[in-house]
Amino acid sequence: MVQDAAAPPLAEGRPTRPYVLPPLPPGHYYVEPPDPREAGSGGTFVLEDADPFDHYHYRVKALVHSSRTPFQTVVIADTYNFGRALFLDGAIQSSEEDEALYHEMLAQPALLMHPAPRDVLVIGGGEGATLREVLAHRSVQRAVMIDIDREVVELCRELLPGWHCGAFVDPRASLHFEDGRGFLENTPDVFDIIIVDVVDMLENGPAQRLYTRQFYDLARRRLRPGGVLVVQGLEFSFADYKAHAALARTLRTAFSEVHSYKTCVPSFLGSWGFLIASDTVSPHDFSADALDRAILARLGPNWLDHLTGAFLLASFCHCKETQFYLNMPGPIIEDDVAFVEPPDIEEEEPAGAQLPALSED
Amino acid sequence: MVQDAAAPPLAEGRPTRPYVLPPLPPGHYYVEPPDPREAGSGGTFVLEDADPFDHYHYRVKALVHSSRTPFQTVVIADTYNFGRALFLDGAIQSSEEDEALYHEMLAQPALLMHPAPRDVLVIGGGEGATLREVLAHRSVQRAVMIDIDREVVELCRELLPGWHCGAFVDPRASLHFEDGRGFLENTPDVFDIIIVDVVDMLENGPAQRLYTRQFYDLARRRLRPGGVLVVQGLEFSFADYKAHAALARTLRTAFSEVHSYKTCVPSFLGSWGFLIASDTVSPHDFSADALDRAILARLGPNWLDHLTGAFLLASFCHCKETQFYLNMPGPIIEDDVAFVEPPDIEEEEPAGAQLPALSED
Amino acid sequence: MVQDAAAPPLAEGRPTRPYVLPPLPPGHYYVEPPDPREAGSGGTFVLEDADPFDHYHYRVKALVHSSRTPFQTVVIADTYNFGRALFLDGAIQSSEEDEALYHEMLAQPALLMHPAPRDVLVIGGGEGATLREVLAHRSVQRAVMIDIDREVVELCRELLPGWHCGAFVDPRASLHFEDGRGFLENTPDVFDIIIVDVVDMLENGPAQRLYTRQFYDLARRRLRPGGVLVVQGLEFSFADYKAHAALARTLRTAFSEVHSYKTCVPSFLGSWGFLIASDTVSPHDFSADALDRAILARLGPNWLDHLTGAFLLASFCHCKETQFYLNMPGPIIEDDVAFVEPPDIEEEEPAGAQLPALSED
């Protein structure tokens, strides 16, 4: 059956703005966002079901691509809230709206805190945006990217041009399709920075081999003196810290300086962690001003969308409860040993639970 | 972030069948259905939210089209369970898997019970499949289709070729894009069969003008003697009967023979009603054999996928509770009067609620 | 954060009905159904995810019970569309709105077509409603119910009183908590009717042992001459027939008369199948009148909510495509052999696809 009746065109259109739009700075312009009433009822959604309990449905304007590679299912969709987005095995990887935040946070702290990164290795990072952030640094002479899934990389190259911005054709870049662990075991090369940007180690799947003590030992041996390893550090907040904290403990078996930072990535629906590991680099050695100067000198005033010195240092600052969990001992992640999360830690109701917090004596 | 780890290709593939597949009749062949494990986690869904309370998510392989016409939102998607499907304003209209059942049930009873249909009017029916069922009858010399939404019809013509099967280019067919009510008011023509195949009269929207006593009066005047009107009759079961029963009562203000029939349409997730109205035609005047003979003579043995004489007569047979609701008096649907459903009807627990049903005396 | 602002009470209430409500027959009364606007936004839903692709969300007013027994998860919820409903392992089992239809369809055909059922066995049927339908027959002297999950039965007894209607305390009933297969293997008793009312044989789980050739052989040996076995026959339509058809074939290895019937159960969102198997009973031997007379004589005019003779016979009448699939040879279900569904059967486009169906010569 199909409509015959004279349905009205969309209600009365958008409400009129009862004010004059202020002028914008040079190089900026106004764009109307999608109108929920135009989207209509029903609709198409991409389901994120990576959480064991909760579900999130991203409403999409268009499903751009959907397939299964030898390694994973791939969905690329134009969402209403976050623009174009990439989903692997049902988990969002990055979105047009906030990929710049994610990729700047992943790549730039290590690059900016290293005195002069020259050789950089990216493991994973199929969208090409991590590579883009690396190649933004003129000091980088060679950027090697290793991703196991050729189909995903080719899809990203074609369908996510705003992510890689031409990084794949930069003469300093080389791209190999193989297992990142195998590459590290066989390469004679050493690097100033290694960035691990792979999918979460869900359910002890094969990605776990890129999260173990043995892997980090190997990575350390492929770093030059002064080299820095950075790892995408999974969801990370006081409400969801166990895998991140285990990663931090595991990295500490191989590196003397291991620091957790995080930021809220809107399309990830929460706070995302990162880990920077080395024997030399500590964020506490940097002031916001020093970082701002490094940004200006190395990247200029316009490259970064999000990072500033102060914002970056603030991202290393965690709340009391988060810091408590990070400091707790616990299991580390080993090859061939299933990672089983420890139980939750609860606290007996502290004395201060009476009002006021400090009673008068 | 994107995958690097060596995820295994799909588990171990489908399980081996522990038996030999039996041979098929001529003209049939085996096809593997989609494998849920291949679809992977997450996934893309079309949300059906026409029900005021419940939601249904159709999982889709591909979103074929999504837009907004001047009249409605249109989504065409390839679902896993029902093949390609058309959604208007978030409500499924028909699917590859079962459109033949819906359209045979809508068009064929009136056509087969009429002695020799020559001029047929279809109001709505944008997929072209109702037109197809009409044109299958050699006796039909002229089939006029009126649909208000040119964009939907053009989308169906291009993207749902298995629905219309070329009906739009049949020399007996003519297609007009206008309001069905206006057409009926202005046309001097009369018809043997009028088929109303328009969207549900949701929320007293503009489609309501194609469901009122005034509209049926008008339709009756455009029928030849012996003519038959058939109306898609909305969801219809003892659990959801109010709108259908009001339609039936409204039709009875204009016609002396009004009969409800229904069938379970899988992609509609329930039982769908139809109403056949005339002054001459009653299903009780037909035997299954007589209908089977009419089918063979008019359509041959292969045209219909679903209908048989016995199946068709069974579809007029309702359960006791459904029949009770159908027989109840109640409001009819009028121009310019909002249709407000009557309350639910409950029954005091009858005496038979004790066990056994008939107690011994 | 919590509301302070003076939100308006509910809009303007329900619209006024522009007509007088007709009087009702004795013993009936009007009840207002839930108002979607009252339910508000958001809301609580029970997810049915038994389908491998699609999801259905039942909106609920209240979650009455939720737990995990040793055998399955149990949810009892008050839904808006179907009243109170029971879900096991995420699959709806029965609802207030239509359990009478399901249970009458399951139990009554066998009981009514048997000349005088005296001893009846129910395997499964934890809600007690199948037992209720059995005990409605005064001829029944003994009804044995075997259910493996004591917790579910106790929950149903307490929370679904309208289902069992006191059947559990009928002196003719006895209830045992054990495996139905084990019971049949060990009992020396024989029965006139055996009703198998257990969960679907999802994923070759342990319920499969109640669906095999070996089980039906066993059941046959526990039937008296003239005895009848009836089995809840899973989802059944031309769009979803493989498991039902395999059941039918499997039953035919043990019984000479095996007949499929089905009805659309609203809360199951589609058409549900049943199978009646015996060596003596065929629905074709009964007229609608004969069945109506049996209903009147055995149950009186008020017991049944749905079944009539004509409706019951119509439920044995399937569409052409469904009947084709039912007639196809294929695998049967055996102990210790995983049931793997055959592939889909497709048909080459038949000659009749040109318009008109029968071309003139």
Place this chain on the structure above:
Amino acid sequence: MVQDAAAPPLAEGRPTRPYVLPPLPPGHYYVEPPDPREAGSGGTFVLEDADPFDHYHYRVKALVHSSRTPFQTVVIADTYNFGRALFLDGAIQSSEEDEALYHEMLAQPALLMHPAPRDVLVIGGGEGATLREVLAHRSVQRAVMIDIDREVVELCRELLPGWHCGAFVDPRASLHFEDGRGFLENTPDVFDIIIVDVVDMLENGPAQRLYTRQFYDLARRRLRPGGVLVVQGLEFSFADYKAHAALARTLRTAFSEVHSYKTCVPSFLGSWGFLIASDTVSPHDFSADALDRAILARLGPNWLDHLTGAFLLASFCHCKETQFYLNMPGPIIEDDVAFVEPPDIEEEEPAGAQLPALSED
């Protein structure tokens, strides 16, 4: 139908941990989190549909309460991911897992940055947790709470005892059920701190009257010299900043010091904003150490779960893009004028989009 088959008890239980659990500090203990496999398939969910496009389903163990007050729908549910949670009109308000973070962030910055808060007004805040944070300060002699919805407050009092911790019976507290705006218009009292903790101003609903220039003028007149107003500041990130930025601009019409801060609240699925407004208090005047000392002196070492001086100062630090949006001119919120969001602001691709960011000359 109900289960008979011998379904296995839960697979093989949880995996054994291949390590010894480390000892915990005094007062802490281990608790097993819910096991997703125990939760089983299907399940019950609360739908958050406050976003115009996306949907979030919280899986719940139990639905504790569900009703409609004269002002809003109320759902209290025990979720798997966030413990007990309160939903109003389909939007989450606070959860057991992270209400401490939300309420500390809302109440403590103003209280700690004020030299000696004595009289405090809370508008909204029905859970009682904002009141709890206020009364934790011994300097507070009088805390007045105004909430319009008596039913919600009573439900919170009974069902969310861990939120209020007895605050409602503290002799310094008084609770009034009335409109917060009306209270402010009529009261002769003045306060050191006013905390506005009301639902979002969705769709220009009645809560909007608690977000306008006129309301803030009024609030300012009810503040003592040196007084501070704090407002829950809606979702706030570079991806969703328009309402927060309008609030900030509106507050600046009444106060000379207006500062935005935010934090990621896990159960809110993103970053939540707050605004502190006064003529005297700037976060830039405080060092982390000074704040830590104030915390210790006023609340002791155990009261706060989350806030530290450094964490609090970091929450005032926004990324470059967020800060840009906050600095933009735009509409302010007025009584009796619908708030219509300005369009999106886009930037022409800056010169730095070529690689490397700074090209060599």
